[in-house]
Amino acid sequence: MRTRSRLAGRGSGDRLPIIAAASALVVVTACSGGSGAGSGAGSSSHGTVIVWHGYTDVEATTFTQLGREWNQAHPEQKVNVTFAGGNDDALKKTLASFVSGKSPGVAYEFGSSITTLAARNQTQDLSSLVKNTPSFNWNDFFPATRQAATAPDGKIYGIPALVDNLSLVYNKRLFDAAGVSYPTPTWTWTDFQNAARTLTNPAKHQFGWAYVNDGSEDTVWRFIALLWQAGGDLLTPDNKKAAFDSPAGVAAMRLLHDMSVTDHSVYLDTGDGQYQNLFSSGKIAMLWTGPWDLSGIDKKISYGTEFLPGKITHATIAGPDNYMMFNKDDRATAWAFLQWLDSPEVHLRFATATGDLPLRQSETRLPGYREFLKRYPGDKVFVDNLAKNVTKSRPNIPAYPKISQAIGLAVQSVLLGKAQPEAALKQAREQVDQILAGA
Amino acid sequence: MTTAGAAAARDAAASEAGGASAFLTGHRRSGPGGGRRGRNRLRRADHAAGWAFVSPAVFLIALFGLVPVVWSLVLSLQQTDLTSPGTWSGGANYRRMVHDPVFWQAARQTLYYSVLFVPITMALALPIAVLLNQKVRGMLFYRMAVFVPLVTSTVATGVIFSWLYNPQFGVINAALSKVGLPQQGFFQSSSEALPSVVGMTVWGWLGFAVIIYLSALQHVPRELMEAAALDGCGRVRAFWRIELPLLAPASTFLLVWLTINALQLFDEVYVTTKGGPLHASTVLVYYLYQQAFVDFDGGYAAAIGAVLFVVILIVTVVQLWLSRRSSPYEVN
Secondary structure, eight states: OTTHHHHHTOOSSSSOOHHHHHHHHHHHHHHTHHHHHHHHHHHHHTTOEEEEEOOOHHHHHHHHHHHHHHHHHOTTSOEEEEEOSOGGGHHHHHHHHHHHTOOOSEEEEEGGGHHHHHTSTTSOOOHHHHHTOGGGOGGGBOHHHHHHTBOTTSOBOEEEEEOOBOEEEEEHHHHHHHTOOOOOTTOBHHHHHHHHHHTOBGGGTBEEEEEEOSSSHHHHHHHHHHHHHTTOOSBOTTSSSBOOSSHHHHHHHHHHHIIIIISOOEEEEOSSOHHHHHHHTTOEEEEEEOGGGGGGSOTTOOEEEEOOOBSSOOOOOBOOEEEEEOOTTTHHHHHHHHHHHTSHHHHHHHHHHHOOOOSBGGGGGSTHHHHHHHHOTTHHHHHHHHHHTOOOOOOOOTTHHHHHHHHHHHHHHHHTTSSOHHHHHHHHHHHHHHHHHHO | OOHHHHHHHHHHHHHOTTHHHHHHHTOOOOOOOOOHHHHHHHHHHHHHHHHHHHHHHHHHHIIIIIHHHHHHHHHTTEEOOSSSOOEEOTTHHHHHHHTOHHHHHHHHHHHHHHHHHHHHHHHHHHHHHHHHTSOOTTHHHHHHHHHHHHHSOHHHHHHHHHHHHOTTTOHHHHHHHHTTOOOOOGGGSTTTHHHHHHHHHHHHHHHHHHHHHHHHHHTSOHHHHHHHHHTTOOHHHHIIIIIHHHTHHHHHHHHHHHHHHHHTOOHHHHHTTTTOSTTTTOOHHHHHHIIIIISOOHHHHHHHHHHHHHHHHHHHHHHHHHHHHHOTTTOO
16 A cells, blocks of 8 residues: 555545645645745756656657757757656646746646646747747648647647557457458448457457546547547537537447447456557457557567548547747747757657657658658558548647546446436536536 | 554554553553652653654644645635635535535445445454464464555555456456356446455455454453463353453454545555546545546645545544443543
């Protein structure tokens, strides 16, 4: 209990939980604030920019290696690449660093954190840097990454760090065994639903599809892809009202309802990620997932990747992350480093080492791209998706996390058969309108 | 609960059968009488030295215990994201709580969880402790087996139970189908998620309750049992008439301790159901966590924490008062 509880605050029974820990942090950091400002400035007086990242495994070693390479070539503009704990906690740590006055020069941040961070003085507006550096070739980045780096006011606060998207990953052997032909780029929802039904076999505990049903963003973004495929959208263009309670929204919810409640062809994952193991054991025929899951699939499983099925479009959704800058004094060095890091040649090397997708369209035209595809054949569909099927992005507004929770509950209640699609959408719409009115 | 906490509680309980409870209830056994004047002078010097010895601990507890508690009370009167200066909002957070259906759902579910968790744990612990109090070859192994779940990390427990409870692939449903019983949804079902958490936490906490009871059983004076046997009292009757009443302080301690922990349930929910599905296992501290560190609504989270603090305080005082009234062995 016991390791986690110290962090989480389930203490020895006599203290106010989490808040206590949080305030203790505030107290301690506030106490050290005076000296913190000094050493914060100190880090830049050494001329070294602190770069926080949350990469692990091969991503971490490659990223560290790139930092070393940069330092050797630029002894006057050194960076200090530092692992700052998992990316899941990047936002919390960055916000805490503002309190202590020791902000990193550069940090890796989830795309969803941009509006929270953009409201802070420490966060650097990069618009002028990007626009006044033609060689950076901003429009070369895939549209989804540019949208995710830009706040609703049009200012650029991030430099693309990573992009992925959802594609259909399927187990070829299960398709062969059931006599179902493999998915095609023009598969419809009906094709998909029928295939999932045929691939479901209760006697063997085998499911056609899996859906992460914990009500988190993991639940929500797959629904958003469905919504876009049916021609709908989440919010009105001015981000003032909900727009998902529409014929498209009903169609998307109806598909989930029919597959989960009527056909029982969907394995509902509680959020513990067991769907990955089950796919590897041949218990699940199809996943909607991103490139990060490919490396975890058992080597014995022969799998294919394909665009998501479609209704009006084959839209998919991307989850881009950014590098963001937090120190005015560091700007020049940090900007030079990030330009180099995101240059087509350097980033393609990073992608080839890690299996991350290219960020720029020009990366796919470099000779090295062939080597990338040879190493990661499954990634081709994901890269093509970036150019073709990622046309929209989630709204970059501060209220988004709360909107996501409301939609997550709606999707969950439909998948569990606790609510009809229309009723769930109506309730979520009312909640979202209320959230947007209050914001 | 932390292992350090468990150790402390164990020590407290082991010090004497009534030791733990005396410590909690504030009862003290008066020592043998001595020269009153001499004692007074001695006491003053003792006091100074005593305070000197405990002052580092007092300072640390004040800094890391009291200051955050007071701070969180202050935060509960603000709108704050915990990292930028907040704005004063008076009782707005508390007013919001009154009209927040999810808060009330979480409160009901916390109560529901506690009402199940505490009695089940205690009811199972006592017979197991009695069994473990026998003289049998290899007893150390059995005792360790009972205690192991307590020192297993919650994360590991959560992963294991997620598999055991898995509706399609879990061992429990497989066993149920073997004997022809209906399949259950466990963590995936909104009606079964919280009872499933109860099952998992009882498993995790049983060892702790057993250890407390076991140490109390071992401190039952042997003379009493011998005297009873000489008077022709059977083993079963001796248990009901002698051992069980003498276990009252240990029961009080467990009741208070387990209730406090039940009301603060967090880790097990965090690593398994994440409060779902559809808020079905959202308990107060998990809801507080969501408000503070997912929605960054620190003021509201602090207000929930403050309410929980008061509730725990009241529940604990009432429990101690009731058990003090009902325990015949504690009154001097």
